[in-house]
Amino acid sequence: MDKAVFPGRVRLGMVGGGEGAFIGAVHRHAARLDDRYELVAGALSSTAEASQRSGRALGLDPARIYDSYGQMAKAESAREDGIEAVSIVTPNHMHAPVARAFLEAGIHVICDKPVTTNSADARMLKALAEERGLIFAVTHNYSAYPLVRHAQRMVREGALGQIRVVQVEYAQDWLAEALEQGGQKQAAWRTDPAKAGGGAIGDIGSHAWQLADTIVGAPVEALAAELSSFVPGRVIDDDVQVLLRYAGGARGMLWASQVAPGHANDLRIRVYGSKGGIEWAQQHPNELRWTPLGEPTRIVERGSAAMNAAGARVSRVPAGHTEGYIDAFAALYSEIASHLLARRCANSGAAAGDARFPTIDDGLRGVLFIEAVQASSRAGGVWVSLSD
């Protein structure tokens, strides 16, 4: 099969995401939806055989299905039509070595979160990406929902006044029992400290932090945290509760749990300021509740005339036609594509416009947040300062 990629599309590779994986398929859907990427190479599994099987099932050219990420970085950087960017969708502990290999090969990186399992690795990647002048995107996908962008813009423009209180939570129930002891693959690596780097705090707490970070626009200065492991036999946290002090004086609470029956994937945020409050929930992402102080709550619908330009830019279908998880993930990929294509055509004057995405800077800050939470909890829930 001989394929030439339409110039409007980014030539993409993938590491991880083979048979039995979850998030790899999501990245592929996300890359495909707006037709701005074409997946042309991969090292999808940890064994050569599984990698081949996975790659062929996806219709990849067999010559570009690799046995290892190292081989792939080397071979692709040598091709004239080699990949421009790589999506890294392995377990967390592999993010750093894989990203390093591709950055060193001059290839842009799109990496799942948390970007690394420790801040030293994240600092190393940040330095390397800066040195090579490469894009390093971190797929904090929840930041790309249209109404999250809308909320972010509202706060920036002062619609809520001075921010006072932030309540963010991410509740799940899939780890309320010891799935990992039964061999469930997703549960196994996510509850293994060596592979995951953190439990609920890393897997979903980092999303909650980042969602708040996106909207509030001020850094956390200090926190006090309690990590718990409720399920008998579990060696990693499955529940986390944090008090937050934001720069500028806002106070916050963050709760992330994987043992909360009734919540499949319930990420929610509420932000209150001197002039109003907003509420958004990932399980009903097409609505934002907005209350100007002293007035009735408004239901702002995604796609409606009430949505601002920042939200509209990443919105795809009209109001009332719901968008979901893949839509927002795809919006993030499209935002990244705008930058990748602008970079490719920089000499032709192409530009990424207002497109934006979380970078290695955000990734590093997220890892520092995780480490601070872990440090606080280890010390009995004391207050810990954050500084980069």
Next chain:
Amino acid sequence: MDKAVFPGRVRLGMVGGGEGAFIGAVHRHAARLDDRYELVAGALSSTAEASQRSGRALGLDPARIYDSYGQMAKAESAREDGIEAVSIVTPNHMHAPVARAFLEAGIHVICDKPVTTNSADARMLKALAEERGLIFAVTHNYSAYPLVRHAQRMVREGALGQIRVVQVEYAQDWLAEALEQGGQKQAAWRTDPAKAGGGAIGDIGSHAWQLADTIVGAPVEALAAELSSFVPGRVIDDDVQVLLRYAGGARGMLWASQVAPGHANDLRIRVYGSKGGIEWAQQHPNELRWTPLGEPTRIVERGSAAMNAAGARVSRVPAGHTEGYIDAFAALYSEIASHLLARRCANSGAAAGDARFPTIDDGLRGVLFIEAVQASSRAGGVWVSLSD
């Protein structure tokens, strides 16, 4: 650009869906999401110039961007690598001639709804498709939501007992003012009887009917209807209210409106039987309310363990990660792809499994429903029998 399509993908063409269109882009997203189609040809606009512009923007081979659908049907059927199926996404009055041309060229058809503007045309297409042995899919997309499939299966298996009452509605507000008088393209053709064939009843009432039809599984035997045109100057219905008598004794009400402020695209259905009731709403499609008689209402979540196999088959992401409009539209396209690919490889024993989609039979029944509603209303809201 020389492209060979991965054999796992259907070679697809499109008629309509060029610049300024809404539903064409949705069909393309839907065809692309699960990577089972590759769009390779198109006659996208009504002028040759616009068609070329639209096709190039999509990365089509310029040789396969056609000035007219007739030219396209002829040329593609002559190519060895010609399209296997065509998606028809024009205004309603063009469905029949376009579909006819492709059926006569031996090409499978995927057509938007209502399939035609009159039942004579629909009967003609049904006969033609049967005669040629071709697939004719009608994109009643709402039938492909996982929880709609789940509900359909529940009813079939008797979980609700004998069906007694059906309440279905589809409310919008975008035509509450005379947009068509301001030149809005979507409003203009949809409120032109010659192009649309019907107003609210055709555009959204037909979806509501079909959603009920999917779940209830019994035909409407008689109806009494009121069509209204509330917006001054409008010559087509913008609100419809119908009483329904189903075979088997159930009684129903159908309301479709484009003048209901507060509803962007609010399709909802409730079905009550002797053993329980269910409720589903398109604006919150990841939840189904189910009440076994005498017990608390359950919230059945898409992707959860409570979803049956019929729902799970068209579901893509885990519970709590929402799916939306494009996900379900893509599920329908994938169901059709399973049949198209099984047909292509029939001699190799490939099969479509449980995949299913609305066909020209459903399309014809939908047009007969619309005609019965119009006949009842014209006669003052009298009861009219339906029989095919």
Next chain:
Amino acid sequence: MDKAVFPGRVRLGMVGGGEGAFIGAVHRHAARLDDRYELVAGALSSTAEASQRSGRALGLDPARIYDSYGQMAKAESAREDGIEAVSIVTPNHMHAPVARAFLEAGIHVICDKPVTTNSADARMLKALAEERGLIFAVTHNYSAYPLVRHAQRMVREGALGQIRVVQVEYAQDWLAEALEQGGQKQAAWRTDPAKAGGGAIGDIGSHAWQLADTIVGAPVEALAAELSSFVPGRVIDDDVQVLLRYAGGARGMLWASQVAPGHANDLRIRVYGSKGGIEWAQQHPNELRWTPLGEPTRIVERGSAAMNAAGARVSRVPAGHTEGYIDAFAALYSEIASHLLARRCANSGAAAGDARFPTIDDGLRGVLFIEAVQASSRAGGVWVSLSD
């Protein structure tokens, strides 16, 4: 026990509402809540013995516990401190003879709905009340919810523009099985045509009609209806579906059902006009959804600054502290009390202000509505005109 009633309270009697009754206790709670009535006499049950037992349990003076309503009307009208008003809370077929007896004795009447089982009786009562100059209140309690009053005022003031579409429904599930065959007292009389006068249409359909009537403020001119009896062995309707044509051009649908699993007492109304739409549901009565055309939906909370004076007047606790069924029923009783006390003190210049309540006129119109629905259904669902 010798009691003198505080002059700020109305001296009230009750007929019906003894042991085993439901609505009698509700009327007593309603009369008591705002401390504007004192129950001082009663003929509470159909036997003398049960009546005595019920009366003593309520703390009534034994001398004013009567064996029959006739005896009570006679004795109370003869006392200087006799009752000023009587609450009639018997099964429907007894409303007319009881009300007649008290009107003839010069005593004001507060009567449950439907006011009678036929329009001839309702006309008789209307004539009698007018002739004697007595107050005749009908307890359509749903009209007294603060947000219903708010909505009524909104429509009157034109906030919704020209009313186009009315959707009202009242769904229950308690009669989805044949409770009446098991001897349940409430089910027994409510499904007996001789005692109830109508099934779902009389018991709850009349409430739905009256709620719409309160808010819309225009009469129904014609209707087409289907009454169904779904439960095997039932001789009265348990489901009703009606198309409505309102004076002024609005079109409506009314659904009332007692066989809809998942709905305990689900009265809802939606009204759409050229400038906006509203939605209110009795099961969440402290919120009104209001959508000005083209703007986000607002959640107007009972008790908030956004509630107008008509709503505020019958509201008791601040926003966020919910009011419920008894609160609204009590608000209605207080509205009636304002009129009863104003009447008592007419020479002292007391006035009822803006207080209002459904009267025998509304009661008669309700019975005519029920009769029209029954006539339409008997004739096969034909259109029937309403005129008083």
Next chain:
Amino acid sequence: MDKAVFPGRVRLGMVGGGEGAFIGAVHRHAARLDDRYELVAGALSSTAEASQRSGRALGLDPARIYDSYGQMAKAESAREDGIEAVSIVTPNHMHAPVARAFLEAGIHVICDKPVTTNSADARMLKALAEERGLIFAVTHNYSAYPLVRHAQRMVREGALGQIRVVQVEYAQDWLAEALEQGGQKQAAWRTDPAKAGGGAIGDIGSHAWQLADTIVGAPVEALAAELSSFVPGRVIDDDVQVLLRYAGGARGMLWASQVAPGHANDLRIRVYGSKGGIEWAQQHPNELRWTPLGEPTRIVERGSAAMNAAGARVSRVPAGHTEGYIDAFAALYSEIASHLLARRCANSGAAAGDARFPTIDDGLRGVLFIEAVQASSRAGGVWVSLSD
């Protein structure tokens, strides 16, 4: 006016609750609804004149309208038909002296919360009540909602398994601006440390704590808290965030805020255990969400067959007919009345059955909780142990 109180009713007095008060009227509604109390005496305002005016408006015998609470305690204890219990509804700082006066006069006490402004006073009252053998009820009204009682029973019976996580919050927005500077009476005393004893933590945080305490049934062993005063010029906390460690290992978060736009009176609780989770919100008090682990969420409706006996006992109207704030407050008063009447008739064998209510023990524990929160916050959010 000469009145004898029906023996089925408790003779009640009230201190506070005169003109301009909020909670006094609520207590009167609550006492009246189930007809188990008769208000016969009062010292309703801080001046003799206002007290007389308020008492007469309520229809009290002028001889039993007192100028001061001291006078009232003395006079009523001397009457043969004197009050059996007093409701104390003054600002917080007056609770202790008033309660003491009535306890010393041998009169049972029903007191609003927080029971005192410091734990020393609470301990004094507890000792005094025990010494005199008197009932001392604290009106933590939220503990008397039927579904709260249902939830409490569920937890006791192990339906949720081992409790792991508690999330409780009470959000309001009425103090988001400096109302107290404009002379609003309710705002003025509630933001005055001398009169209130605490801001958000005392006024609503104590309710949140008590609601969790009721359901969880295990004490808080330690906490870390942040009190904030966001509104410029305010000298008392208007927001509080607390981490909680419960005996038995559960971890919790408590948030109370009076500066959260969009929340009128939004008290919510979620409790998660090893076998399931529940959620209840005071603004929609007739529904409880219950998720048995691995199964769909159930909506348990107040009044339905799914409600247990503990809930049913304090429920008044059938499912679907909503109960609200006054209903639950009245349920609490009725629970107290059962005890007061059982005490009065102890020699006749009367019993209070399962009736229960928060006592001075709970009141003291609540004050200790408030003091611990204040101590933690003063010390920079450190962990503080609670022990009685």
